[in-house]
Amino acid sequence: MSIICFNEVHFTYPGSETETLKGINLNIEEGSFVAVLGHNGSGKSTLAKHMNSILVPDSGTVTVAGIDTADENRILDVRSTVGMVFQNPDNQIVANVVEEDVAFAPENLGIPSEEIRTRVDDALARVGMTEFARHAPHLLSGGQKQRVAIAGVIAMRPRIIVLDEPTAMLDPQGRREVVSTVEHLCRDTGITAVLITHHMDECVNADRLIVMSAGQIIADGKPSEVFSQVELMDKEGLTVPETVRLMYDLNSRGFSLPLGVTGMKDCAQFVKTALMN
Secondary structure, three states, X not given: OEEXXXXXXXXXXXXXXXXXXXXXXXXXXXXXXXXXXXXOOOOHHHHHHOOOOOOOOOEEEEEEOOEEOOOHHHHHHHHHHEEEXXXXXXXXXXXXXXXXXHHHHHHHOOOOHHHHHHHHHHHHHHOOOHHHOOOOHHHOOHHHHHHHHHHHHHOOOOOEEEEEOOOOOOOHHHHHHHHHHHHHHHHHHOOEEEEEEOOHHHOOOOOEEEEEEOOEEEEEEOHHHHHOOHHHHHHOOOOOOXXXXXXXXXXXXXXXXXXXXXXXXXHHHHHHHHHHO
């Protein structure tokens, strides 16, 4: 069942002569982990901002859980359904103690104190930050801060979490922490997760990979299916997994290997078998 639906969505930023979204049609299934990949200027962050009424279409419609995001009377409903996590966690952290920061949004929603305590404990446990509950956020690493920001969002109990390049300011370890957290959230809780990124390696374990370029969707499918379109990815200046690149290069030398293999062990087995024949 689709929980996010884009129907012929067009959008142009005020003062610009170029459309940022050009007739987007997209349905996202509830409970899925979807990665959206593309370079800066591809329209992926603009797509994300349409999912919780930060932006609304110039024409066409976006619905979230059946709610039209352009309905000004339903904006709070949309934003209660869709939690957003942005690039810089420092911009989302507002308290001096981790658990107080996670409690901030539920408090503003008027949630009873006992329920807030439960939600905070649960949210910190889900992002692996329970032991840091009484710590000062400014003393945490970038990856830990971003996990606290995610905890603050999931404490609101949204059905969808949209992460707009949440690893852009992190080192490789922080990136791995955040992406692993998102993946486990989706698998363990059934929350719908939409990850906006320009890092190929963050998309490998998604249920679905969408590639955007110049305001349009140019590829959409399982990561293995999308990454197997090596020429398209090369044309867009986007990388593919090393396993896919190896298979592609071997095929150009006369082999016939499957391109959609992203696991190292599987790749090694296919190559071994091909070389032995």
